[in-house]
Amino acid sequence: MKSDVSRRRDVTVADVARAAQVSKAQAARALGNYGAVSDDVRERVLAAAEELDYRPNELARSMNTGKSHTIGVVVGDIENPHFGLATRGITDTAKRSGYNVILINTDEDTAAEIDAVRVLLDKRVDGLIVAPASSVETQHLRRVHESGRPLVLLDRKAPGLDVDTVAVDMEDISHESTSYLINAGHRRIAFISTLRTDEPYREGMPLDSSQISDRRAGLQRAFADAGLQPPGDLIRLNAGDDESIRKITRELLQRPDPATAIIASDGLIGLSVVEAIQELGLSIPEDVSFLMYDDFAWTRLTTPPLTVIAQPVYEMGAAAAAALIRQMEGRKAPAAAPVFTAELIRRGSVAAPARR
């Protein structure tokens, strides 16, 4: 009835109060469902609100409750199905508790991450879930934590930062899967990761990412267990775009002492590696064995289906959100935080290396 052109300013409690002939305070109480309100007043206010199509301004509400019912999520790249799935776990859990999610991508760039965290803090999110790009540059996260804002880390650990962290033990699974390859007869095992570094990989160099350094540790331990030297010359970092990954793959397979097995650090890399292998006219697993992190559904469709390392990604996202909400609502951390483990799913992309 009243939806004319005069729709530039929203209806406020004051408007409703006026229409219902009561004070602003009473209208607010009836609307907000708190305090004491007589049935008569409540009815009139609710009717007026309905009539005027009143909607509360959450911004104003946040202003003096101090809660925005919004959590910030900072991930590397939402386009990566890994994060897509984790985000789904987060949003599902958050929604169930009445929280919304502001999402920011960092492209694994720490500067962007610092910026993202600042923006979210300025927007007064109630808490943050961050998949930190670096396990070393974490001052900004430390500051968040010290300022008392709830924070949960996802996927990667930050040593020295005493914060709830939801991640799998990469050392263990890396050890298991490397051993699997070694037992199959592989010695020349390559590892390709997107991790950005200033210089190319050299044996023993410090790695910014806990994920990657844990994987390296697991790999080295597996070789040590077998009484072998790990092939440090086959670790490749800075595998960024599709083109650079293909180039790296070609180089690994065409060098004098080529890799007989390749481990891809995530599903996006794996995609390009497999494609590069196919382009070289080589076949999996006859010519090269292949293994990758992330159990995307399509890995079952290739010929042969790919052997992968599956992580309970959705559950981890959900757990991160649950932990955050627990913190935000001031409840204590649970006695035992849920432990997540990755699993090696043996399909068909690993076999004994070809004889020379």
Added chain:
Amino acid sequence: MKSDVSRRRDVTVADVARAAQVSKAQAARALGNYGAVSDDVRERVLAAAEELDYRPNELARSMNTGKSHTIGVVVGDIENPHFGLATRGITDTAKRSGYNVILINTDEDTAAEIDAVRVLLDKRVDGLIVAPASSVETQHLRRVHESGRPLVLLDRKAPGLDVDTVAVDMEDISHESTSYLINAGHRRIAFISTLRTDEPYREGMPLDSSQISDRRAGLQRAFADAGLQPPGDLIRLNAGDDESIRKITRELLQRPDPATAIIASDGLIGLSVVEAIQELGLSIPEDVSFLMYDDFAWTRLTTPPLTVIAQPVYEMGAAAAAALIRQMEGRKAPAAAPVFTAELIRRGSVAAPARR
């Protein structure tokens, strides 16, 4: 120096003003970089702000500027790489103009969508990008639009709603790809979609989704062009989870008069369909031809690589964000909105049907 336990309340302009020995108004001006401020005052204020580690409260700022610098994005399912990519296009573009994104999933449920829109409006987002679950139930979107809040539709059209819409012409591409199948000799062409309906498909029933009804129209037109009757008995809706899709696939291929070609309405369905085909021991394209919407990277890795319908998803997300920002900043719509077209990428999953 001052980071004691007293960290429960944030630093405000008033605190900064006090420290800098100036009025709140002056401090606000220096901080907000507006109005006239002497160099002396500016310096003192900035120094005090630095010292106190002042951070503006964006909530408060939004309160009286009326702008939250936040846009709401409502999609079916962020876990679906299609939306992941589109979202990436949106967030990249939004960030470049200083906007953040609140993301909500609807699982293609209109009730959830209505709720999402309401929540976002209550949070006073500056604009909305919605991939509407239904092209029919759009009163909530109409209300948004009428209230004057900028709104852009993504992926699906809403007939009768005069709103900027970024989507490809599904009729055309459906016609093209169906013709392609018909020319290859197929007559029994099946189409599988997730679209939820109350009853199973029957010829000519109204379809809630513009995307799907456009595809049906294109398919029917292709058959008409060839002087043939479209196989209305091979259209399947309500393909929800993996299990139901497999069941549908089996039924389509094992019925008395089976389908010789299957079109999957999106990449997620395609995944399950291909897997079901493999499980049946059938091969593509010898036993069944296959075609799907969405050009995911993995479709190049299967044997044979899959023939797909590629949409410029990232660009569409970016365009939607650009259009929204244009509206929010009060600029006119561009003379010609960019047109997006889907492309049939012929790889290896379509061949002539097997002889009976």
Added chain:
DNA sequence: AATCGATGTGAGTCCGGTCTCAATCCTAGG
């Protein structure tokens, strides 16, 4: 030297809610 317009500056209002506090109503117990 008187005047004028361009800064500078501080007090105070406003945004749209929540919440405190004191005043007013009512009703049951004495």
Added chain:
DNA sequence: CCTAGGATTGAGACCGGACTCACATCGATT
């Protein structure tokens, strides 16, 4: 019939910035 105590109610402060307005200040103009 009187009164204590709970239920109601309205005025107004407050959250943290942005912004209006009235009041200086001050060098420049004539």
